[in-house]
Amino acid sequence: MKIRRFFGKDMREALSQVKAELGSDAVIMSNRKVADGIELVAAYDKEPDAALSLKSKTKKEQTTPSLSEIIGDDGPDTLRALLEKQQAGGQPGKPNPAQPQAAVAPQTAAAQQQAASQPQAAQHQDYTPAMDTAFDAGAPQQTADSGDSLSEIKEELASLRSVLQFQVADLMEAKKQRHRPVHHYLRQRLIDMGLSERLSDQLIHYVPADYTEREAWVYLLNLLSNRINVTGNDILSQSGVVALVGPTGTGKTTTVAKLAARYAQKYGVESVAMVTIDTYRIAAYEQLATYGKIIGCTVKKAQSTEELADVLFQLRHKRLVLIDTAGFSQRDSRLIKQLQQFDTGQMQRVKKYLVTQANTQYPALQRIIGAYDPVKLDGCIFTKLDECYSLGEILSASVEYQLPVSYVTDGQKVPEDIKVADAKSLVSAAAKLYKKYGLNHTSSTSVVNAAQAV
Template sequence: MKIRRFFGKDMREALSQVKAELGSDAVIMSNRKLADGIELVAAYDKEPEAKLSIKKPAPRTSGQAKAAVPSLSEIIGDDGPDSLKALLEKQHGGSIQSPASAPAPSANAQHANQIASHLDFSEAFIDDVEASQHTSEFPSHQASSLNESIDNGSAAKSDELSQIKEELASLRNVLQYQVADLMEAKSRRQQPVHHYLIQRLTDMGLSQSLAEQLISYTPSHYNERDAWVYLLNLLANRINVTGNDILTQKGAVALVGPTGTGKTTTVAKLAARYAQKYGADSVAMITIDTYRIAAFEQLATYGKIIGCTVRKAQSSEELSDLLFQLRHKRLVLIDTAGFSQRDSRLIKQINQFDNGQMQPVKKYLVAQANTQYAALQRIIDAYEGVELSGCIFTKLDECYSLGEVLSAAVEYQLPVSYVTDGQKVPEDIKIAEAKSLVSAAAKLYKKYGLNHTTSNNVVKTARAV
């Protein structure tokens, strides 16, 4: 048996080629759909003739009861059908009988059924193979393109989800703001005096949280004037002051704080006051500021004027030795270097006082009274690990608002020892008093914070640019 392949645009053309070359005795082994047509595999037992002719059926004999088997051309014909149903219709004359009434199939019908079943089974098998090829046998460039498209789709969906999340967060913030505004409007209607007083306290420089705390203790039946006086007294009671503690005690005191707060001048003022009270021999000054140019010379100049001892230490060991040498002094004031609260050297310098090799040193924070509230919070947080005995507020003469430092002192429970309001030594230093500080804050608010005292000059746009 020999096997040959035939190609055609459709099944009809392929079968015609099989009939023309192999004759009607050929057997169709398989068929397959291609991109440009149909492929048939046919088998035959003998060499085909050069030109096949349709054989005439042999005449029946009297003893023959069975018809001869028809040829492939007789079953299919030039315009033969391509499906099993069509072949059966052609074989049975265009009508399909039900199984109950259909006669027993003849030899011709059996032959046609075999050919049709071969064709239908091959077509179904080829369809399955092609479907699997379409899903699993992509060319490499097509597969990479598909992966890229999938990745791009995933990235696009991720971007869309991110945008949706951002929009939802924005909407949530807007809704929260609107709800808070509605609640605030409701509170204004219910307690207009309290809301007005909270606004005055925040304009004076106090934080929102401290203002709300003070208002919560105010009686609701007070009018605006009585409530304002009550709030100022309540604020004064919340401020902790230490009195004249540095000038009445013995030992070592270090002034710490950021740069530019006036630590050196404050040390000189305290030393001059102490010398006036106990004598110049009872006080000494030490500087460990080795970063600022002429820091020791400035303090030495103050020491010559006051008549007290001035020394310089460049390490914790030298500071410990100097404190031991000056142990007979009633008070030793230490001037430290000024750093930003974000500078790590600040903490290293402060840790020199706690190395366990020297006598205890009390530490006082020096801060400018005109510092912003947020900056004050950062400064105090930088000294969180340091035990502060109190604070000194400087440069009150440069302030337009005093509520920020008062709010920080109350919220951080930081005692206030002294305040300074000028450069004169030793005149411009005073013992801190709570009522005086609150009164000064109220006066500054009345002078600079009220609407009728603020400037309403229109700024020209061109000049501002």
């Protein structure tokens, strides 16, 4: 077997050269792209014989299409198309009985031996169908496509699983609704009032089955009020150091002034003092100092832990010292640094009360309370109740996180707009807000144009 190399602008021209010089019985060993076009390596057993080639065409035993039959005047331009046309002549995947595989093997071995003896031919491999795919698209692309297909299948399965879980949960919910329709209705009312689904399920679980709707609703409100922990008038009835912490804009400075004014009314102006460690907000000290002049009590400021310890030592004769802290987001790293000032051991114990707005969304309340996990909170103060349309969110947060409620504020007046927290009053206020804004016949039902909204 001999091997020759042919060059052409495209596959058609290169195959035509092979046909013209070696005849239709030549075997294509390899192909590759070069700078000027296509390079083919072809092998043949003997010198071409035109007469023998014509005679072989007329043999009736020939069952495999010849190269000239495959090419023709409109032959394929690529090896992929050539291979597809060759496979169309017989059954794919089965050996041709007219051409035993044993006869093909010696030719391949001889071709490999001859290719090894020539330096240039050694750079190519024997032709296989995989080479055709790699020639057109690249073998790595197949692996990437397989990985993408597998990822798409996994995503689709995950999506189907989520849909099935949703459908099963919906079926279970429908079953509960049919079994205990009154309980299901009341559970939805609690959720609409602002309570979390978890707390609503817990409360509904304790409702007796034989209660009417009205009896069950009253029972739920009483049960909810019993779950809320209140501390009473603890700040104004005790002595010590109290720090109000919380996010920015929650009204900590105004709340400090309200507590100081109430304490001064009860025990005298000499018994209370205010300290600010808010060095970030402009005029924070000036605002607190203005309240101090109105009340008539002492006002100090501290910019470091050592300075705060020194100020607290100077005010040790005061019955109550109220500390106004800087407002930070629950995701701000400076928050933890500020809270660590109270636990250095350089000063007396500082009680910490969380101040947050009552109209805060429930997920935000969860994040805020979670940010103070490293700190032991002695209670919380809910502000701006006059701006709320529902109170179920703060009730859920206080119950689920076992956070005692000390005071609530509902305005800017000092010291009038602050009240001691009462569980029944809070639940009653939540129910009234739900009745006023949450029920279908009281909520706005204006029609929204969907296209305009989009």
